[in-house]
Amino acid sequence: MKAVILILVLVAVVQATSLKDILKAEFNAFKLKHHKTYQDASEELKRLQIFVENKKLIDTHNKRYLAGEESYEMGVNKFSDMTPEEFKTRVLTNLNPEDAQEGIDNIYNTSAMASLPSSVDWRLSGAVNPVKNQGSCASCWAFSAVGSLESHHFINSNQRVSLSEQNLVDCTRGYPYNNQGCSGGWPIRAFNYVRDNGGINTASSYPYEGQDNTCRYNKNNIGSKISAIIQIASGNETALASAVANKGPISVCLNGSQFQYYKSGVLNKPSCPHSVDHCLVVIGYGTDSVGGDYWLVRNSWGENWGENGYIRMARNRNNQCAIASYAVYPVI
Ligand SMILES: *[C@@H]1O[C@H](CO)[C@@H](O)[C@H](O)[C@H]1NC(C)=O
Ligand SMILES: *[C@@H]1O[C@H](CO)[C@@H](O)[C@H](O)[C@H]1NC(C)=O
Ligand SMILES: *[C@@H]1O[C@H](CO)[C@@H](O)[C@H](O)[C@H]1NC(C)=O
Secondary structure, three states: OHHHHHHHHHHHHHHHHHHHHHHHHHHHHHHHHOOOOOOOHHHHHHHHHHHHHHHHHHHHHHHHHHOOOOOEEEOOOOOOOOOHHHHHHHOOOOOOHHHOOOOOOEEOOOOOOOOOOOOEEHHHHOOOOOOOEOOOOOOHHHHHHHHHHHHHHHHHHOOOOOEOHHHHHHHOEOOOOOEOHHHOOOHHHHHHHHHHHOOEEEOOOOOOOOOOOOOOOOHHHEEEOOOEEEEOOOOOHHHHHHHHHHOOOEEEEEOOHHHHOEEEEEEOOOOOOOOOOEEEEEEEEEEEOOOEEEEEEEOOEOOOOOEOOEEEEEOOOOOHHHOOOOOEEEEO
16 A cells, blocks of 8 residues: 555656656747747746746646637746746836727728628738737837738728837827827827827837837828728627728727637637737638638737737627727728
């Protein structure tokens, strides 16, 4: 009996050690892949512990995914050494819903609309630029505004242009647009600026720095202009689909807390709240055989996040994560 217990204990110890070694090896691979360096040994240990916690959550979810109980897969990505709280403060944005409606010229009119195509992907017509990377600056709102504006510029003029997010980060801070640069903001505020200002600079003339700086807009380097800002009836996914199909990519803001773990598939989280902290661009929609109806959404965390920089999110499921609550697009 004693011997059996001893053997069981030994087996448990060996298993625990090897599990630890496996996690350590995975952490080392993670550090290498994402170029992570930590200031000292205690920080490294802290990051390892957070990584292990996140890995547990990911593995538990993926067991359900493999059993067919979830429509999306989670995975280790560059955020896997952050706590959810750190992810919220460092990556997501700070949005006050009271600022979300200002300066709209019109509500999107769906009544002229014929029947909608079953799927849309604006990449197929060349209207979507490669995915960009906001870096460690909560400027998703600027990438959301620029992403949709670049596409509408292309749809309108057949000319591809890359526009300056830094222009928006620097020049919409404080009165009267009240965005907060790398601490957050709204795409609609950025559109207001571009419309009122008479243009936005090209990305090549005003490159991205990923930090707050002084406004250096130069009217000799205008890349695009906006004549009007159109909002989609808030929370209406049918109207959003109509606008995506008929007009082009649309800026949206939503709750992105689950994005920390997303890898692939259709993100479906019925409990996802309607308070928003991240902005992106809806560039299409469709129906997946596993995950059902989805929105095709372009993020600004580089191409090595999600599905080559994109995420598919549950569509026609009660405006999940508030995806249709703050949808807006510019008229060139
Ligand atoms: C919406 O479009 C329809 C058909 O083109 C038009 O009759 C109607 O006046 C428009 N509504 C608004 C609010 O512009
Ligand atoms: C959403 O928009 C569609 C298309 O315009 C419209 O038919 C429908 O009544 C709207 N739904 C709500 C809840 O307003
Ligand atoms: C987004 O949702 C998460 C829970 O999924 C919540 O903790 C977070 O506070 C939400 N964001 C905002 C801005 O409320």
